[in-house]
Amino acid sequence: MSEEKAAQSGPGRGYLEEKGWRSWAYTLDHKRIGVMYLFTTLFFFLLGGVFGMLIRLELLTPGPTFFSDQTYNEMFTMHGSMMIFLFIIPGIPSGLGNFLIPLMIGARDVAFPRLNLASYWLFIMGIIVILFSLAHPMDTGWTFYTPYSAKTAASVTVLSFGIFLVGMSSILTGLNFIVTIHQLRATGMSWLRMPLFIWSMYATSIIQVVATPVIGMTFILLAMERLFGIGLFDPDKGGDPLLFQHFFWFYSHPVVYVMILPAMGAISEIIPTFSRKPIFGYKAIAYSSIAIALAGFLVWGHHMFVAGMSVYADVIFSILTFSVAIPTGVKVFNWIATLYKGSISLDSPMLYALTFIFLFIVGGLTGPFLGSLATDVHLTDTYFVVAHFHYTMMGGTVMGLFAGLHYWFPKLTGRMLDERPAKTAWAIIVVGFNITFFTMFITGMQGMPRRFAEYPEKYQAGNVISSIGAAILAFGILVMFYNYVRCMFRGAPAPADPWRGKTLEWTVPSPPPTENFETIPTVTGWPYSYGGKGDGDA
Amino acid sequence: MNQLFDIPGAASKISGEVDSVFLYILLVGLFFFVVTQGALIYFALRYRKKKGEPERETPYITSNRALETIWIVIPSILVLSIFYYGYTVYMKMQAPMPGAQEIGVVAKQWLWEFTYPDGRKAVNELHVQTGKPVGLSMTSEDVIHSLYLPDFRIKQDILPGRYTKMYLLPDRPGEYQIFCAEYCGQGHSLMLGKLIVMDAHEYAEWSGRQAGESQAAMPPARRGEELVKNSGCLGCHTTDGSPRVGPSLKGLFGRRVELSDGSSVTADEDYLKESMTDPGAKVVKGYANVMPTFKGTLSDADITDIISYMKTLK
Ligand code: HEC
Ligand code: HEM
Ligand SMILES: [Cu+2]
Ligand SMILES: [Cu+2]
Numbered sequence: 001m002s003e004e005k006a007a008q009s010g011p012g013r014g015y016l017e018e019k020g021w022r023s024w025a026y027t028l029d030h031k032r033i034g035v036m037y038l039f040t041t042l043f044f045f046l047l048g049g050v051f052g053m054l055i056r057l058e059l060l061t062p063g064p065t066f067f068s069d070q071t072y073n074e075m076f077t078m079h080g081s082m083m084i085f086l087f088i089i090p091g092i093p094s095g096l097g098n099f100l101i102p103l104m105i106g107a108r109d110v111a112f113p114r115l116n117l118a119s120y121w122l123f124i125m126g127i128i129v130i131l132f133s134l135a136h137p138m139d140t141g142w143t144f145y146t147p148y149s150a151k152t153a154a155s156v157t158v159l160s161f162g163i164f165l166v167g168m169s170s171i172l173t174g175l176n177f178i179v180t181i182h183q184l185r186a187t188g189m190s191w192l193r194m195p196l197f198i199w200s201m202y203a204t205s206i207i208q209v210v211a212t213p214v215i216g217m218t219f220i221l222l223a224m225e226r227l228f229g230i231g232l233f234d235p236d237k238g239g240d241p242l243l244f245q246h247f248f249w250f251y252s253h254p255v256v257y258v259m260i261l262p263a264m265g266a267i268s269e270i271i272p273t274f275s276r277k278p279i280f281g282y283k284a285i286a287y288s289s290i291a292i293a294l295a296g297f298l299v300w301g302h303h304m305f306v307a308g309m310s311v312y313a314d315v316i317f318s319i320l321t322f323s324v325a326i327p328t329g330v331k332v333f334n335w336i337a338t339l340y341k342g343s344i345s346l347d348s349p350m351l352y353a354l355t356f357i358f359l360f361i362v363g364g365l366t367g368p369f370l371g372s373l374a375t376d377v378h379l380t381d382t383y384f385v386v387a388h389f390h391y392t393m394m395g396g397t398v399m400g401l402f403a404g405l406h407y408w409f410p411k412l413t414g415r416m417l418d419e420r421p422a423k424t425a426w427a428i429i430v431v432g433f434n435i436t437f438f439t440m441f442i443t444g445m446q447g448m449p450r451r452f453a454e455y456p457e458k459y460q461a462g463n464v465i466s467s468i469g470a471a472i473l474a475f476g477i478l479v480m481f482y483n484y485v486r487c488m489f490r491g492a493p494a495p496a497d498p499w500r501g502k503t504l505e506w507t508v509p510s511p512p513p514t515e516n517f518e519t520i521p522t523v524t525g526w527p528y529s530y531g532g533k534g535d536g537d538a
Numbered sequence: 539m540n541q542l543f544d545i546p547g548a549a550s551k552i553s554g555e556v557d558s559v560f561l562y563i564l565l566v567g568l569f570f571f572v573v574t575q576g577a578l579i580y581f582a583l584r585y586r587k588k589k590g591e592p593e594r595e596t597p598y599i600t601s602n603r604a605l606e607t608i609w610i611v612i613p614s615i616l617v618l619s620i621f622y623y624g625y626t627v628y629m630k631m632q633a634p635m636p637g638a639q640e641i642g643v644v645a646k647q648w649l650w651e652f653t654y655p656d657g658r659k660a661v662n663e664l665h666v667q668t669g670k671p672v673g674l675s676m677t678s679e680d681v682i683h684s685l686y687l688p689d690f691r692i693k694q695d696i697l698p699g700r701y702t703k704m705y706l707l708p709d710r711p712g713e714y715q716i717f718c719a720e721y722c723g724q725g726h727s728l729m730l731g732k733l734i735v736m737d738a739h740e741y742a743e744w745s746g747r748q749a750g751e752s753q754a755a756m757p758p759a760r761r762g763e764e765l766v767k768n769s770g771c772l773g774c775h776t777t778d779g780s781p782r783v784g785p786s787l788k789g790l791f792g793r794r795v796e797l798s799d800g801s802s803v804t805a806d807e808d809y810l811k812e813s814m815t816d817p818g819a820k821v822v823k824g825y826a827n828v829m830p831t832f833k834g835t836l837s838d839a840d841i842t843d844i845i846s847y848m849k850t851l852k
Contacts, residue, residue: 064826068826069725069728069826069828070724070826139724141721145681145720147681147698148681148682148723235697235698235699235700236698236699241682241698241699242697275596276593276594277597277598277599278599278600279600280601280602281600281601282600282601283601284601284606306684306693306694306695307695308697308702311628311629311632315625318625322618326613326617329613330609333574333606336578336581337599337602337605339577339578339581339582339585341597341599342596343594343595344586344587346582354582357578358575361570361575361578362571368567368617369563369564371624372559372563372620372621372623372625373624373625373627373628374555374556374623374624374625374627374628374631375556375624376624377631377691377693378560378688378691378692378693380719381684381686382719442544445543446543446545447688447715447717449686449717449719449727451727452727453726453727454727456715456730528600530598531595531596531598
């Protein structure tokens with residue numbers, strides 16, 4: 001990277017300088033919008049986490065102890081919907097993505113700053129509508145299967161509309177990012193010189209733009225089913241309840257890649273920086289993101305092997321599912337190969353990044369049990385599935401987000417995180433996470449179905465262990481958030497490039513000034529020229 | 539492995555094969571687990587730079603054709619073998635079994651209704667014989683349910699307006715749990731049933747008893763008792779005064795019942811009948827509205843007999 005390091009950050013507070021709520025609410029600065037997304041989504045992570053803990057509390061005993069069955073059903077629905085729609089889908093893309101994309105490609109802002117602000121407020125409007133649905137809390141699970149969702153007394157219609165708005169916001173953000181990445185890259189930043197985080201955000205945005213309209217449409221149809229009884233999903237009127245599941249998973253499978261790809265992008269930045277080595281297999285990682293994004297559209301049926309599709313459809317979806325496993329595996333191998341002969345510093349971002357890889361491998365290796373037809377019949381809709389997706393979503397995406405937050409915290413706030421509490425929290429989280437969720441693999445193999453408010457006594461031991469683990473996990477997360485909050489105000493001032501990273505965001509002061517770059521940089525190589533050579537290319 | 543984790547043993551031949559597929563995937567998985575996690579942890583520790591240590595010179599490696607080919611080809615082959623193994627066993631599981639005893643299953647919020655080939659009906663309890671294949675023709679009256687038999691490693695969703703099929707060939711006598719595995723509302727986790735597998739001798743005895751009972755003109759209270767036993771009521775109610783999911787039926791007739799809306803009624807014939815045909819209309823205080831309706835499942839005559847039986851539970 002030829003760009004000389006900008007001066008160490010002075011006393012200025014960069015883009016955070018301006019004060020007052022108006023300076024935030026009306027801001028067109030991608031960094032501020034990104035920060036607002038981060039606050040909003042992390043709030044829902046904590047709230048969703050509270051519901052997760054209440055679920056675990058109730059599951060300490062086989063019978064209804066703290067909550068009635070109905071309340072339990074409402075709680076896992078809230079937990080799942082909040083985590084998915086209000087935290088994990090918008091979290092990394094709209095939060096870190098907004099903050100980092102222009103900085104990483106050497107731009108002053110995204111392509112359409114006003115649209116960007118509109119997306120944020122659309123997101124908030126969606127949330128407000130969703131809050132209205134709490135009048136009759138949802139009890140359908142986050143999957144809204146018809147005909148149950150067409151019949152229940154809960155406010156499905158209101159909630160559908162809320163999620164429709166949140167989805168709109170997602171589409172607009174995706175569109176904005178695609179145009180930004182195409183149009184606003186600094187001179188010299190060819191496609192193969194883009195940081196891998198940008199590649200993964202590009203793939204993510206494609207999925208958001210292509211898949212999200214489908215869920216929007218599906219929820220509109222569901223609302224019409226409830227309001228006007230159009231009967232599209234109602235067998236009594238010649239409709240088909242399975243059609244809903246096809247629509248739903250046509251969106252919701254690709255969307256698991258919206259959840260995981262950005263985290264993979266963050267990991268691909270952190271691993272080389274802390275190993276002082278170029279990323280191994282740059283092209284393989286970049287292209288596999290795109291491959292995953294496209295192939296991800298062809299495997300939705302693996303959620304429906306026992307739903308009553310034809311056997312032939314089952315077989316085709318099973319084999320396609322296995323073919324998506326390969327590009328995912330390739331990424332993991334590449335990260336591990338990057339470590340080889342590195343000069344590895346185990347600072348907190350790196351610890352979380354390595355944990356991401358560790359847990360994601362467990363999540364990934366339990367996928368084939370569910371992709372394989374014979375075993376899926378037994379395991380689907382049991383706690384095995386709950387364990388599997390928490391390993392990928394929480395062990396994967398959320399650890400990736402934590403890694404990213406630790407890595408970019410100095411850039412976001414201009415202050416350093418305290419390493420000691422960061423590492424303590426990390427250790428507690430790793431222990432708590434595995435106790436909570438590994439146990440669920442076994443409870444699932446024993447046959448305990450998911451979404452069970454009450455369960456036969458023979459499953460109690462496993463559930464108690466899971467609940468104890470969840471308490472440990474929650475404590476670790478609290479320590480971590482305490483560290484974030486404290487260091488936001490008290491942390492030591494951060495230099496421009498505390499980790500000696502080579503992507504462009506580290507060339508500007510921490511926090512960056514509002515216009516990002518005084519002069520737009522010229523790029524002469526790829527951002528992974530660690531070790532040996534100066535400027536290289538992939 | 540099954541014993542180690544307290545997983546129910548396979549209750550049929552095909553479920554044993556499912557367990558073999560599981561074991562195969564587990565072995566392949568363990569191989570990758572050891573290789574990847576081993577390398578991850580080894581590299582992280584071996585190439586770790588301790589605090590204060592000077593930066594080590596690192597090699598500039600960006601790719602390696604041979605290595606990358608290997609780690610695409612080997613996993614692809616293993617993954618295809620997993621697919622293929624799972625596929626062959628799945629096709630066997632789905633294949634119709636010739637000469638299967640046809641049993642009708644109607645699922646509704648929140649009970650299972652089984653119909654035997656001779657027209658006899660039972661709720662939440664299905665009796666079958668070892669070595670005799672059984673074909674379940676299943677449909678739902680309301681929302682989607684899923685019949686799940688963990689010991690047999692099978693489940694199949696049940697849709698309204700459509701029939702789905704499931705076959706099983708029980709090997710071992712015993713009582714096996716039936717769960718509903720597709721979320722279907724408030725009482726989802728209470729939608730429990732039992733599959734009772736008997737050997738030929740026991741089964742013959744049991745069917746003889748059933749046939750005898752349905753012919754002999756039993757006194758109404760006696761018949762009501764049998765109905766309560768066979769309709770799944772005892773999954774939620776007791777006859778000894780202790781509450782379960784629902785209130786006990788002991789001493790119910792003629793008593794004043796407090797309802798969840800604050801009012802109270804006397805448990806007369808009409809109230810009891812309504813409790814069975816439209817249980818949501820009056821919900822007993824302190825209990826959840828999870829009792830399924832037995833409208834269509836129990837005839838008027840059945841209900842009358844059940845009420846006669848309840849009168850005897852003083
Ligand atoms: C899934 C569990 C479940 C099953 C199965 C079930 N019930 Fe109930 N039943 C309940 C619950 C819970 C209540 C209390 C709430 C209500 O009134 O709906 C109840 C209430 C009743 C009442 C009113 C009791 C009172 O104290 O006023 C009667 C009578 C009754 N059930 C009879 C039956 C009979 C007869 C059957 C079988 C044909 C049966 N129930 C099957 C759960 C069940
Ligand atoms: C605080 C840590 C967490 C705990 C203790 C926890 C616990 C649980 C449990 C026990 C269930 C199963 C409920 C049931 O089936 O009855 C569940 C479901 C679920 N969880 Fe979590 N979870 C946590 C974090 C997360 C995170 C970070 C996500 C992010 C994606 C997430 C997403 C989901 C989803 C989508 C469901 C399915 C809900 C449904 O069945 O509709 N959870 N969680
Ligand atoms: Cu999927
Ligand atoms: Cu159910």
